[in-house]
Amino acid sequence: MAQREIPYKIYLEESEMPRNWYNVRADMTKKPAPLLDPDTCKPITAEALGKVFCEELVKQELDDTNRYIPIPEEILNFYKMYRPAPLVRAYCLEKKLGTPAHIYYKFEGNNTSGSHKLNSAIAQAYYAKEQGLVGVTTETGAGQWGTALSMACSYFGLDCKVFMVKSSYELKPFRREVMRTYGASVTPSPSDTTRVGRQILEEFPGTTGSLGCAISEAVEAATERDGYRYVLGSVLSQVMLHQSVIGMETKAALDKYGVKADVIIGCAGGGSNLGGLIAPFMGEKLRGEADYHFIAVEPESCPSLSRGKYVYDYCDTGRVCPLAKMYTLGSGFIPAATHAGGLRYHGMSSTLSELYDEGLMEARTVKQTEVFAAAEYFARIEGILPAPESSHAIKVAMDEAIKCKETGEEKVIVFGLTGTGYFDMMSYEKFHDGKMIDYVPTDEEIAQGLSKIPNIEG
Numbered sequence: 341m342a343q344r345e346i347p348y349k350i351y352l353e354e355s356e357m358p359r360n361w362y363n364v365r366a367d368m369t370k371k372p373a374p375l376l377d378p379d380t381c382k383p384i385t386a387e388a389l390g391k392v393f394c395e396e397l398v399k400q401e402l403d404d405t406n407r408y409i410p411i412p413e414e415i416l417n418f419y420k421m422y423r424p425a426p427l428v429r430a431y432c433l434e435k436k437l438g439t440p441a442h443i444y445y446k447f448e449g450n451n452t453s454g455s456h457k458l459n460s461a462i463a464q465a466y467y468a469k470e471q472g473l474v475g476v477t478t479e480t481g482a483g484q485w486g487t488a489l490s491m492a493c494s495y496f497g498l499d500c501k502v503f504m505v506k507s508s509y510e511l512k513p514f515r516r517e518v519m520r521t522y523g524a525s526v527t528p529s530p531s532d533t534t535r536v537g538r539q540i541l542e543e544f545p546g547t548t549g550s551l552g553c554a555i556s557e558a559v560e561a562a563t564e565r566d567g568y569r570y571v572l573g574s575v576l577s578q579v580m581l582h583q584s585v586i587g588m589e590t591k592a593a594l595d596k597y598g599v600k601a602d603v604i605i606g607c608a609g610g611g612s613n614l615g616g617l618i619a620p621f622m623g624e625k626l627r628g629e630a631d632y633h634f635i636a637v638e639p640e641s642c643p644s645l646s647r648g649k650y651v652y653d654y655c656d657t658g659r660v661c662p663l664a665k666m667y668t669l670g671s672g673f674i675p676a677a678t679h680a681g682g683l684r685y686h687g688m689s690s691t692l693s694e695l696y697d698e699g700l701m702e703a704r705t706v707k708q709t710e711v712f713a714a715a716e717y718f719a720r721i722e723g724i725l726p727a728p729e730s731s732h733a734i735k736v737a738m739d740e741a742i743k744c745k746e747t748g749e750e751k752v753i754v755f756g757l758t759g760t761g762y763f764d765m766m767s768y769e770k771f772h773d774g775k776m777i778d779y780v781p782t783d784e785e786i787a788q789g790l791s792k793i794p795n796i797e798g
């Protein structure tokens with residue numbers, strides 16, 4: 341296709357929106373390792389998964405073969421309220437950096453929840469509703485996932501019970517109140533409303549909680565109630581599948597203008613946004629149709645891909661969830677209190693882990709002060725106030741663009757701008773006041789987390 345002049349913002353028409361999610365597992369020769377039942381350590385059955393998760397979502401979780409999964413009409417209609425998300429050509433940033441590189445970012449912050457998480461929340465709520473459930477339970481760390489899920493549940497008239505990591509519950513009252521505005525009930529975790537919560541409180545009195553612990557509580561709350569299932573905002577293959585809408589739109593928009601990406605960058609927490617963004621491009625790479633350089637960006641304080649091990653591990657502290665083979669720092673690893681709460685998970689999507697293990701992707705770590713410096717630089721030039729999580733990708737995109745300045749290469753760099761930072765102003769305040777510290781876990785700390793990993797062949 342002939343190269344057309346690229347506008348600042350590329351929007352797709354509604355009619356050009358993807359009508360399918362893309363399942364990258366279908367194109368993988370070596371599939372991600374199966375989830376294991378925590379009781380038997382054997383591959384978990386659909387039946388066992390169905391006690392925790394919605395039926396249709398279990399099917400998607402176990403589906404390694406269907407390349408395209410049609411997006412149901414009702415989800416598509418909800419998507420239309422805030423999608424397609426713009427793909428922005430960062431002309432102003434390019435100019436400021438003086439780089440010959442062409443920089444694009446896919447902005448997922450154009451909805452009230454402020455991030456990409458709504459893409460999967462609405463899908464998961466839809467399938468829960470279809471199954472005739474009363475409600476769902478979940479955990480939230482910084483609050484982005486809980487916010488997205490409460491929006492999705494209120495749309496479909498479902499009850500939504502959110503276990504929010506206690507430190508965030510206390511420090512981030514705004515997100516908590518957004519969730520309640522959408523009708524969710526929010527419980528600080530660990531709480532005395534679940535057995536596992538009470539256990540953790542007994543063992544670690546005064547703890548301010550962790551994501552892994554909130555997951556355990558949410559799972560228990562779902563399985564002990566009729567008409568409830570548990571839903572998760574990242575890590576699982578089904579979530580990455582729903583997030584493929586990001587990549588499908590990005591690819592459609594680039595194709596529309598005859599642009600071929602060279603480098604694709606995203607931040608990696610549990611791996612769903614990055615996995616979703618790169619999915620259709622990775623598919624081309626796997627099928628030998630095109631090549632791309634993919635970069636997963638992690639915080640130096642929680643380097644799951646960069647310093648973790650590729651083994652079976654528990655997904656939660658309470659060890660009630662299925663085990664996944666993934667790059668992990670150990671389910672007992674408690675990362676330092678970084679300001680990118682969405683990237684503090686000890687493990688990583690098993691699909692992304694497998695792709696990384698096969699050498700199809702690079703992982704890079706960045707320090708949080710340099711992340712905030714990049715965030716501020718970006719905000720002043722491109723206008724958008726980015727989430728700290730997203731700013732990990734900004735930092736590496738800028739690094740890559742600066743390299744192009746040195747080599748004179750006109751690379752096309754695409755990165756995922758996953759959300760806005762309005763609720764993170766206390767972190768920005770720390771940065772502005774020079775009170776932010778960079779924490780790098782020592783080898784001993786990493787080794788200690790890894791030493792708690794169960795010994796399972798796989």
Ligand SMILES: *Cc1c(COP(=O)(O)O)cnc(C)c1O
Pocket residue numbers: 454455456457484485573574575607608609610611612613614682683727729730758759760
């Ligand atoms: C949750 C979150 C992330 C992390 O996403 P994963 O899909 O788990 O990697 C990144 N950015 C924002 C803004 C988030 O809210």
